[in-house]
Amino acid sequence: xxxxxxxxxxxxxxxxxxxxxxxxxxxxxxxxxxxxxxxxxxxxxxxxxxxxxxxxxxxxxxxxxxxxxxxxxxxxxxxxxxxxxxxxxxxxxxxxxxxxxxxxxxxxxxxxxxxxxxxxxxxxxxxxxxxxxxxxxxxxxxxxxxxxxxxxxxxxxxxxxxxxxxxxxxxxxxxxxxxxxxxxxxxxxxxxxxxxxxxxxxxxxxxxxxxxxxxxxxxxxxxxxxxxxxxxxxxxxxxxxxxxxxxxxxxxxxxxxxxxxxxxxxxxxxxxxxxxxxxxxxxxxxxxxxxxxxxxxxxxxxxxxxxxxxxxxxxxxxxxxxxxxxxxxxxxxxxxxxxxxxxxxxxxxxxxxxxxxxxxxxxxxxxxxxxxxxxxxxxxxxxxxxxxxxxxxxxxxxxxxxxxxxxxxxxxxxxxxxxxxxxxxxxxxxxxxxxxxxxxxxxxxxxxxxxxxxxxxxxxxxxxxxxxxxxxxxxxxxxxxxxxxxxxxxxxxxxxxxxxxxxxxxxxxxxxxxxxxx
Amino acid sequence: xxxxxxxxxxxxxxxxxxxxxxxxxxxxxxxxxxxxxxxxxxxxxxxxxxxxxxxxxxxxxxxxxxxxxxxxxxxxxxxxxxxxxxxxxxxxxxxxxxxxxxxxxxxxxxxxxxxxxxxxxxxxxxxxxxxxxxxxxxxxxxxxxxxxxxxxxxxxxxxxxxxxxxxxxxxxxxxxxxxxxxxxxxxxxxxxxxxxxxxxxxxxxxxxxxxxxxxxxxxxxxxxxxxxxxxxxxxxxxxxxxxxxxxxxxxxxxxxxxxxxxxxxxxxxxxxxxxxxxxxxxxxxxxxxxxxxxxxxxxxxxxxxxxxxxxxxxxxxxxxxxxxxxxxxxxxxxxxxxxxxxxxxxxxxxxxxxxxxxxxxxxxxxxxxxxxxxxxxxxxxxxxxxxxxxxxxxxxxxxxxxxxxxxxxxxxxxxxxxxxxxxxxxxxxxxxxxxxxxxxxxxxxxxxxxxxxxxxxxxxxxxxxxx
Numbered sequence: 003x004x005x006x007x008x009x010x011x012x013x014x015x016x017x018x019x020x021x022x023x024x025x026x027x028x029x030x031x032x033x034x035x036x037x038x039x040x041x042x043x044x045x046x047x048x049x050x051x052x053x054x055x056x057x058x059x060x061x062x063x064x065x066x067x068x069x070x071x072x073x074x075x076x077x078x079x080x081x082x083x084x085x086x087x088x089x090x091x092x093x094x095x096x097x098x099x100x101x102x103x104x105x106x107x108x109x110x111x112x113x114x115x116x117x118x119x120x121x122x123x124x125x126x127x128x129x130x131x132x133x134x135x136x137x138x139x140x141x142x143x144x145x146x147x148x149x150x151x152x153x154x155x156x157x158x159x160x161x162x163x164x165x166x167x168x169x170x171x172x173x174x175x176x177x178x179x180x181x182x183x184x185x186x187x188x189x190x191x192x193x194x195x196x197x198x199x200x201x202x203x204x205x206x207x208x209x210x211x212x213x214x215x216x217x218x219x220x221x222x223x224x225x226x227x228x229x230x231x232x233x234x235x236x237x238x239x240x241x242x243x244x245x246x247x248x249x250x251x252x253x254x255x256x257x258x259x260x261x262x263x264x265x266x267x268x269x270x271x272x273x274x275x276x277x278x279x280x281x282x283x284x285x286x287x288x289x290x291x292x293x294x295x296x297x298x299x300x301x302x303x304x305x306x307x308x309x310x311x312x313x314x315x316x317x318x319x320x321x322x323x324x325x326x327x328x329x330x331x332x333x334x335x336x337x338x339x340x341x342x343x344x345x346x347x348x349x350x351x352x353x354x355x356x357x358x359x360x361x362x363x364x365x366x367x368x369x370x371x372x373x374x375x376x377x378x379x380x381x382x383x384x385x386x387x388x389x390x391x392x393x394x395x396x397x398x399x400x401x402x403x404x405x406x407x408x409x410x411x412x413x414x415x416x417x418x419x420x421x422x423x424x425x426x427x428x429x430x431x432x433x434x435x436x437x438x439x440x441x442x443x444x445x446x447x448x449x450x451x452x453x454x455x456x457x458x459x460x461x462x463x464x465x466x467x468x469x470x471x472x473x474x475x476x477x478x479x480x481x482x483x484x485x486x487x488x489x490x491x492x493x494x495x496x497x498x499x500x501x502x503x504x505x506x507x508x509x510x511x512x513x514x515x516x517x518x519x520x
Numbered sequence: 521x522x523x524x525x526x527x528x529x530x531x532x533x534x535x536x537x538x539x540x541x542x543x544x545x546x547x548x549x550x551x552x553x554x555x556x557x558x559x560x561x562x563x564x565x566x567x568x569x570x571x572x573x574x575x576x577x578x579x580x581x582x583x584x585x586x587x588x589x590x591x592x593x594x595x596x597x598x599x600x601x602x603x604x605x606x607x608x609x610x611x612x613x614x615x616x617x618x619x620x621x622x623x624x625x626x627x628x629x630x631x632x633x634x635x636x637x638x639x640x641x642x643x644x645x646x647x648x649x650x651x652x653x654x655x656x657x658x659x660x661x662x663x664x665x666x667x668x669x670x671x672x673x674x675x676x677x678x679x680x681x682x683x684x685x686x687x688x689x690x691x692x693x694x695x696x697x698x699x700x701x702x703x704x705x706x707x708x709x710x711x712x713x714x715x716x717x718x719x720x721x722x723x724x725x726x727x728x729x730x731x732x733x734x735x736x737x738x739x740x741x742x743x744x745x746x747x748x749x750x751x752x753x754x755x756x757x758x759x760x761x762x763x764x765x766x767x768x769x770x771x772x773x774x775x776x777x778x779x780x781x782x783x784x785x786x787x788x789x790x791x792x793x794x795x796x797x798x799x800x801x802x803x804x805x806x807x808x809x810x811x812x813x814x815x816x817x818x819x820x821x822x823x824x825x826x827x828x829x830x831x832x833x834x835x836x837x838x839x840x841x842x843x844x845x846x847x848x849x850x851x852x853x854x855x856x857x858x859x860x861x862x863x864x865x866x867x868x869x870x871x872x873x874x875x876x877x878x879x880x881x882x883x884x885x886x887x888x889x890x891x892x893x894x895x896x897x898x899x900x901x902x903x904x905x906x907x908x909x910x911x912x913x914x915x916x917x918x919x920x921x922x923x924x925x926x927x928x929x930x931x932x933x934x935x936x937x938x939x940x941x942x943x944x945x946x947x948x949x950x951x952x953x954x955x956x957x958x959x960x961x962x963x964x965x966x967x968x969x970x971x972x973x974x975x976x977x978x979x980x981x982x983x984x985x986x987x
Contacts, residue, residue, distance in 0.1 A: 063969060064969040068826060068830065069898075069899060131898075134889045135890055137889070142890070158934050162930055162931050165927065165930075166923075166927045173920060173923065176889075177912075180901045181912075488793070488797045495728065500677070500731055504729055507727075507728040508728065511727075511728075
């Protein structure tokens with residue numbers, strides 16, 4: 003029931019902020035309402051932890067003969083950890099908003115709270131039907147927000163592409179549901195079979211941008227630090243939860259090597275591009291791909307706690323980096339807590355990330371650890387870079403901003419020590435030490451090696467075609483050729499001789515089906 | 521006092537439609553006809569047939585049958601829910617015509633078409649249904665043509681293909697009578713089934729006999745075509761289900777289930793394929809409608825009570841989706857030269873609600889969760905997967921095509937070179953209708969229980985299939 007309390011608080015606060023913006027647009031209480039809503043929601047998530055496995059089932063859809071599943075939510079440890087991460091991120095975004103140039107933006111605050119509410123529902127979904135519905139709600143909300151905030155219609159292309167891939171992810175999820183139903187049972191996360199596990203993984207991969215590798219938001223976005231972070235991170239969290247729900251051994255052995263290969267490729271690509279991005283916001287899509295790939299790898303290795311840990315690191319470590327904009331020395335040093343969280347060292351948030359579970363081909367460790375190293379090196383480089391001081395900020399704003407950053411760092415540390423199956427772990431000590439050593443080396447050598455230095459902003463999307471662009475172009479060519487062929491067929495069927503062609507088709511189909519009928 | 525059900529739901533609408541043909545006031549036509557349609561729907565839902573009612577000391581009884589020229593028109597109490605759906609759906613179009621220009625003919629002729637189609641369900645012997653359907657098709661032609669312009673190719677082809685259905689169905693009925701008399705005559709049964717198959721292939725515009733649908737969407741007013749593409753296939757499907765219910769040898773034939781499944785999948789896959797490649801908003805709707813009929817045929821192919829439940833669950837979703845889609849297209853059509861992608865660039869910023877309605881309606885047809893089309897398609901997909909996983913995969917491919925159609929429509933309407941800001945140019949009634957329609961899509965998609973009030977009794981129409 004606490005799930006609905008949290009969601010209710012967030013939605014109530016979002017509605018209140020929105021109404022205030024509509025009827026009293028200059029009223030300054032909107033931010034206080036948003037902050038209060040976020041804080042109360044965070045407190046309510048902590049209350050879940052006292053009752054971690056409570057399940058809420060809504061009345062089944064009618065007619066009952068057709069629908070075996072009903073909307074079900076759970077507040078188990080994975081769900082509560084994900085919820086804690088995204089609610090903390092939401093509150094942190096509201097706190098840090100005070101130092102932004104466009105501080106007074108009630109619409110963005112309301113959007114942030116609404117997205118967080120949907121994110122909480124997504125991470126607590128306990129079956130595929132519930133998850134599909136929440137994903138759909140999330141995608142529609144995201145699409146509307148993108149259209150509302152992005153005032154350059156050329157940029158809407160990115161939003162539409164993202165929506166397309168998300169919709170495809172939902173379709174794959176529903177296919178998993180249908181394929182699961184072939185056994186005659188009502189399908190849910192707990193009854194995942196080897197037939198369906200791979201589909202679930204692909205569904206999550208599609209939504210994060212890993213399987214197949216795609217970059218719907220590669221272009222620059224005006225939704226940068228605050229609300230943009232909420233949008234990207236909450237969206238990723240709502241998809242990543244699926245990785246923590248796929249039981250170990252439920253992915254068919256035949257698919258596994260290919261999935262591993264593609265995901266490793268995506269991890270290395272994400273890590274490399276993240277390392278070479280000119281700043282953290284430009285590199286954000288690659289951060290999502292890089293860490294998302296590591297989470298997918300953990301699922302493929304049957305390490306669900308690891309997948310959840312990488313996912314939480316994506317939200318918390320990424321969140322704290324993307325929200326940091328002020329040059330406060332002690333706070334900048336505090337960001338090293340984020341680097342620790344990402345390091346997979348013992349007792350860190352990602353300690354279980356490389357935990358020994360299903361063995362993989364030993365050579366695969368090289369690119370995987372390399373991807374981790376690049377992601378961590380990039381993270382350290384971005385926390386160390388110079389930030390421009392905004393002299394106009396009042397003292398209270400700087401303090402409030404600090405609370406937002408500290409909140410995420412505290413949750414990051416807490417999750418390494420308390421609460422859930424991925425906490426208080428030593429993990430894979432060898433892997434974490436190798437990663438730490440290589441990261442240290444790479445950080446030292448970055449200024450001396452040109453190839454490791456960031457490229458200029460306009461080079462992040464190079465004018466010369468990359469292999470990714472080539473694959474898009476090939477797909478586009480196939481699409482255009484198919485389109486031409488269909489136009490010829492349409493002209494034929496709708497032209498003067500169309501009726502004759504129809505009759506020929508009918509004769510052909512009848513003879514074809516007559517031969518194949520049972 | 522006794523009044524017959526056919527008088528209320530067949531003769532009265534036909535006479536009313538004839539009288540309204542002389543009225544030119546668009547607002548009056550819209551409000552009056554929508555109110556009458558709603559009243560007829562409410563009566564069908566709440567007034568029992570063949571039971572005496574005492575109203576203020578007057579005993580009123582609606583008798584189910586009306587005899588005419590030696591034949592009978594019978595509306596049983598189990599058919600009340602169907603009438604509610606049909607007249608309720610018609611009210612959506614009649615009310616919608618308030619906000620769309622050049623649609624004054626939809627209410628008068630719409631009442632006549634609906635009256636004739638209800639007669640096709642009610643007539644005994646049911647063989648005469650084909651004649652009523654043919655009459656309805658002939659009456660619908662004036663809705664599609666304008667006095668000032670010659671009829672387009674689509675209208676002519678619509679008339680030809682739908683008319684071709686009648687002789688095949690009449691022939692099938694005649695042969696079926698022979699099969700009933702001598703059940704062992706296999707050759708006769710095969711002939712009857714073939715005739716029936718061809719008749720329904722023309723009537724339901726089964727692949728590849730549907731070329732008139734996209735042509736009609738391109739030539740004629742989308743709102744009127746939307747109405748016809750809702751009512752004609754819906755009633756034809758009920759008619760087909762009646763056939764299956766009546767003849768047990770037909771119902772239990774594995775060949776028929778195979779044929780229905782193959783036809784349904786062909787419709788869904790080809791509809792999805794063309795929706796994904798099409799560059800005209802109206803034609804995308806046409807392919808969506810084609811796929812919609814495919815879903816219904818697939819539901820029938822399941823040959824179980826679940827299949828009938830899904831068939832009826834598809835009807836309200838189809839009604840609302842078609843109404844909203846055609847309404848949105850009509851709003852956009854008034855602002856652009858043609859509905860080709862090249863002409864609708866940026867129209868989303870001038871008509872955001874109409875654009876959103878089109879996209880949501882397309883997504884609903886493509887089984888996008890939260891929208892009206894999702895629950896029946898989910899149930900269909902699961903049931904189909906338990907029968908044949910390859911068939912379920914093909915259905916998924918068709919759905920993917922429909923989703924691509926939705927995304928391409930959105931891209932075509934939103935991506936433009938110049939952005940002048942959001943400014944909704946839709947009129948207040950248009951905004952109201954579009955807003956309520958979209959809300960309805962979400963309600964039906966999230967709470968399918970909300971339609972059960974009308975749907976729970978519908979399967980009882982069919983003595984064997986529905987029980």
